[in-house]
Amino acid sequence: MRYTHNLRTVVRSLQLAAITKLSAIMLTMPCPVAAQMEVPVAPFSSIELHDGARVILRHGPTQTVTLRKGSTDCAQFTMAAGGRLVIDKYNSRCSRKYELEIEITTPYVAEILVMDGGSIQADGSFPRQAEIKTAVRNGGVIDIRRIVTDRVTASVEEGGQILVAPQISLSAGIVNGGQITYWGDARIESSVRLGGAVTKGSATEADKPLSELRHP
Numbered sequence: 554m555r556y557t558h559n560l561r562t563v564v565r566s567l568q569l570a571a572i573t574k575l576s577a578i579m580l581t582m583p584c585p586v587a588a589q590m591e592v593p594v595a596p597f598s599s600i601e602l603h604d605g606a607r608v609i610l611r612h613g614p615t616q617t618v619t620l621r622k623g624s625t626d627c628a629q630f631t632m633a634a635g636g637r638l639v640i641d642k643y644n645s646r647c648s649r650k651y652e653l654e655i656e657i658t659t660p661y662v663a664e665i666l667v668m669d670g671g672s673i674q675a676d677g678s679f680p681r682q683a684e685i686k687t688a689v690r691n692g693g694v695i696d697i698r699r700i701v702t703d704r705v706t707a708s709v710e711e712g713g714q715i716l717v718a719p720q721i722s723l724s725a726g727i728v729n730g731g732q733i734t735y736w737g738d739a740r741i742e743s744s745v746r747l748g749g750a751v752t753k754g755s756a757t758e759a760d761k762p763l764s765e766l767r768h769p
Contacts, residue, residue: 594630597638598636601640602668604643608640612678619656620655668690687706698759709731710729733751
């Protein structure tokens with residue numbers, strides 16, 4: 554009887570060790586990587602990004618959202634009120650570390666928000682538009698130097714960076730750290746509380762890639 558009891562104990566210990574090891578392996582596995590694929594979404598006028606993805610924004614006559622790196626098993630694309638496209642790097646089925654890169658083509662964007670890390674960067678040429686609103690919360694970067702805009706509203710809270718090139722006016726606000734950098738001679742209204750800076754970018758940095766610019 555004692556032999557049988559000891560054998561059962563050994564078997565259970567081995568099973569527990571195997572389960573623990575398998576769980577550790579699953580937690581360290583990257584999310585599945587998908588080939589480039591177009592993600593179907595409803596028409597949108599604003600973009601909101603959460604949790605650390607990289608988004609490239611381009612101008613085009615029709616709206617498309619293309620997954621360049623990552624997986625729809627992990628990333629989540631939803632529509633919120635007011636035509637807001639919300640992109641979450643993680644959903645309830647996937648919490649592992651992985652790389653997510655998305656390309657968005659749109660004829661127009663009214664508002665851009667980045668929360669909890671990640672970046673949205675405009676690339677290529679864009680037609681002039683009257684107004685755009687931007688905000689970063691708790692880290693992240695918005696770079697819309699390529700979007701020629703008359704009036705820009707930029708807000709940073711709890712860290713992050715926004716880069717803009719307004720033509721007429723910039724309304725800039727920072728709370729608890731962050732940086733807003735602008736190019737050009739637009740009229741500037743700024744408010745900084747509890748740390749941060751609103752600064753004019755140098756001519757030598759106006760066309761530099763985001764990766765080569767100084768970060769706060």
